[in-house]
Amino acid sequence: MGEGGDRRRREEGSGRRQRKGGRREGMREGGRGRRKGGDFGRRGWGGESNLEFGFCNYQLTCFSRKLPTPPQPLHPTSDVIIFSSLQTNTPLCSSLPLSRFQITSPTHKKTVVMGSSGFSWKLKDHPKLPKGKTVAVVVLDGWGEANPNEYNCIHVADTPTMDSLKKGAPERWRLVRAHGTAVGLPTDDDMGNSEVGHNALGAGRIYAQGAKLVDMALETGKIYEEEGFKYIKECFENGTLHFIGLLSDGGVHSRLDQLQLLLKGASERGAKRIRVHILTDGRDVLDGTSVGFVETLENDLAKLREKGVDARIASGGGRMYVTMDRYENDWDVVKRGWDAQVLGEAPHKFKSAVEAVKKLREIPNTNDQYLPPFVIVDDNGKAVGPIVDGDAVVTFNFRADRMVMIAKALEYKDFDKFDRVRFPKIHYAGMLQYDGELKLPSHYLVSPPVMERTSGEYLVHNGIRTFACSETVKFGHVTFFWNGNRSGYFNRELEEYVEIPSDSGITFNVQPKMKAIEIAEKARDAILSRKFDQVRVNLPNSDMVGHTGDIQATIVACKAADDAVKIILDAIEQVGGIYVVTADHGNAEDMVKRNKKGEPLLDKNGNIQILTSHTLQPVPIAIGGPGLAAGVRFRQDVPDGGLANVAATVMNLHGFEAPSDYEPTLIEVVDK
Numbered sequence: 001m002g003e004g005g006d007r008r009r010r011e012e013g014s015g016r017r018q019r020k021g022g023r024r025e026g027m028r029e030g031g032r033g034r035r036k037g038g039d040f041g042r043r044g045w046g047g048e049s050n051l052e053f054g055f056c057n058y059q060l061t062c063f064s065r066k067l068p069t070p071p072q073p074l075h076p077t078s079d080v081i082i083f084s085s086l087q088t089n090t091p092l093c094s095s096l097p098l099s100r101f102q103i104t105s106p107t108h109k110k111t112v113v114m115g116s117s118g119f120s121w122k123l124k125d126h127p128k129l130p131k132g133k134t135v136a137v138v139v140l141d142g143w144g145e146a147n148p149n150e151y152n153c154i155h156v157a158d159t160p161t162m163d164s165l166k167k168g169a170p171e172r173w174r175l176v177r178a179h180g181t182a183v184g185l186p187t188d189d190d191m192g193n194s195e196v197g198h199n200a201l202g203a204g205r206i207y208a209q210g211a212k213l214v215d216m217a218l219e220t221g222k223i224y225e226e227e228g229f230k231y232i233k234e235c236f237e238n239g240t241l242h243f244i245g246l247l248s249d250g251g252v253h254s255r256l257d258q259l260q261l262l263l264k265g266a267s268e269r270g271a272k273r274i275r276v277h278i279l280t281d282g283r284d285v286l287d288g289t290s291v292g293f294v295e296t297l298e299n300d301l302a303k304l305r306e307k308g309v310d311a312r313i314a315s316g317g318g319r320m321y322v323t324m325d326r327y328e329n330d331w332d333v334v335k336r337g338w339d340a341q342v343l344g345e346a347p348h349k350f351k352s353a354v355e356a357v358k359k360l361r362e363i364p365n366t367n368d369q370y371l372p373p374f375v376i377v378d379d380n381g382k383a384v385g386p387i388v389d390g391d392a393v394v395t396f397n398f399r400a401d402r403m404v405m406i407a408k409a410l411e412y413k414d415f416d417k418f419d420r421v422r423f424p425k426i427h428y429a430g431m432l433q434y435d436g437e438l439k440l441p442s443h444y445l446v447s448p449p450v451m452e453r454t455s456g457e458y459l460v461h462n463g464i465r466t467f468a469c470s471e472t473v474k475f476g477h478v479t480f481f482w483n484g485n486r487s488g489y490f491n492r493e494l495e496e497y498v499e500i501p502s503d504s505g506i507t508f509n510v511q512p513k514m515k516a517i518e519i520a521e522k523a524r525d526a527i528l529s530r531k532f533d534q535v536r537v538n539l540p541n542s543d544m545v546g547h548t549g550d551i552q553a554t555i556v557a558c559k560a561a562d563d564a565v566k567i568i569l570d571a572i573e574q575v576g577g578i579y580v581v582t583a584d585h586g587n588a589e590d591m592v593k594r595n596k597k598g599e600p601l602l603d604k605n606g607n608i609q610i611l612t613s614h615t616l617q618p619v620p621i622a623i624g625g626p627g628l629a630a631g632v633r634f635r636q637d638v639p640d641g642g643l644a645n646v647a648a649t650v651m652n653l654h655g656f657e658a659p660s661d662y663e664p665t666l667i668e669v670v671d672k
């Protein structure tokens, strides 16, 4: 299977993750459920099971994702329930605090919320820092720190606000790690991304993320023993196995080597007919690398065919134009994918996927990210792989945000987002479960990380009134990702999440200011209203425009983000509050692919190779504002601090100690 497995290497200097993507040397580049009462918010993982408790039956609503199987008797006097059958790969391990459960007695018709265990949502008061300050948490998306040069758009742009934070208070500005193992990715060659970045920022701990969990499941072969694989396997005898996902080695949403292993594993376990529906990347990897990735895949499929498996690429399209929309910004994107993948219909038809990608790239202004949809047809012009009744489908991306919409289309019987024309009866599994609240999809190959007790949930339990805002394309980042991949509120009365509609159907280099000012004005109003203790925003510009590879537009984007930060900081000044300004990963600070010496690389025509992806760079964090106690400064003893250290820091600024298992705070208070 070609280059499957753990074939990674690092190319120094490019600042981006580099994976070996295939055989060609030249191609690589680098919620919750119903609330039942109690004070646990709208948690969604839960299910119910009946337990014997003393002399009467109690109904237990479990607020964790894993339910004990089979239900164990509750110990009548103990204040901790021990479920020996709980799988230990959840952070909950085998001992669950009783206060995580709501116990209802049908006999007595009353609800007893047990809260006497060691676990409590109550945070300890910080010994030195006061409560009651408005804290603005600003996440600049894709804003890293790198050497100043012409390809560093943040450096080139006029960014007086961010510059003043850096130069103004050296004790209150530092860098933190935002990539690799610092955010739960498999290796330090992995660039950061929004999902893992916001997860770490919000959860305050480092969880093994989807990429790593899938690696482990493939390495041990456990993936083939789980329910998800068994479910799709039921179709192997009579149906086709379809894979849909992002074809690259970017490691942000998916990885080619994981697809390769899955193709091999499935064919060895009886899949006789396989169709792959590819989405070309050009965002997490260099534009133009799609051709090489498709060649690699074709080579793998040819080898499978030699072994008697009927394996082919069936359809394709660029990730930003076909299938991978997010946060319901533009359902047409998903529809274009549906038409090609399920109905076998697309404006472009080709006999081979390599030819398709090469030809479609010749269309003016088309690139890997935006390739139009195509289907592969046989000699009679008939699509080779529409999805039909009795087939199995796997979406092989591990990252959630851009898979939720297609998962809905594939799974929901009732669906009104577009006309599906045909809704095939299939066995569908995600690589992971993408939305814990919606339990979507219901079948999946690998269990996602279980992120419990995030800072947002703690703070709400401690009365912190929270406002979160971004525009559509990043809205889920400061809500869903921040809260551990859970949609919805913890407590509707204390939280308000505002989404500003993004422009859709455009590439953001034509609108580099995006909605930065609108987001900042919403944040300003929330701060000035004094109705909130925490006002949290994501400013998308440097990331979204950086991904277009348009350097001039990215410079404008960085300035717009800086202007937005100023609006928020001015409001914090007015109310005597505190600000925390940071980022989730790098992007706009380096827009060129570099060699090992760090020099820009040129293509064969002598043009620089534009880098559209995120980076491995650290990101800044700055704190300040009139509400910040005089002696607060960054500690010197967490030099390797990363995004996961930010949650404890923010909790301190709200006047609380962080829970003991959180990554340590970045700040200390010295007597002044």
Ligand SMILES: O=C(O)[C@@H](CO)OP(=O)(O)O
Pocket: 141, 142, 192, 193, 194, 195, 252, 253, 283, 284, 402, 543
């Ligand atoms: O656009 C995306 O999906 C990723 C890059 O693949 O960017 P971010 O992690 O910043 O959302």
Ligand SMILES: [Mn+2]
Pocket: 141, 142, 193, 194, 195, 197, 543, 584, 585
């Ligand atoms: Mn991001």
Ligand SMILES: [Mn+2]
Pocket: 142, 194, 543, 544, 547, 587, 614
């Ligand atoms: Mn990005």
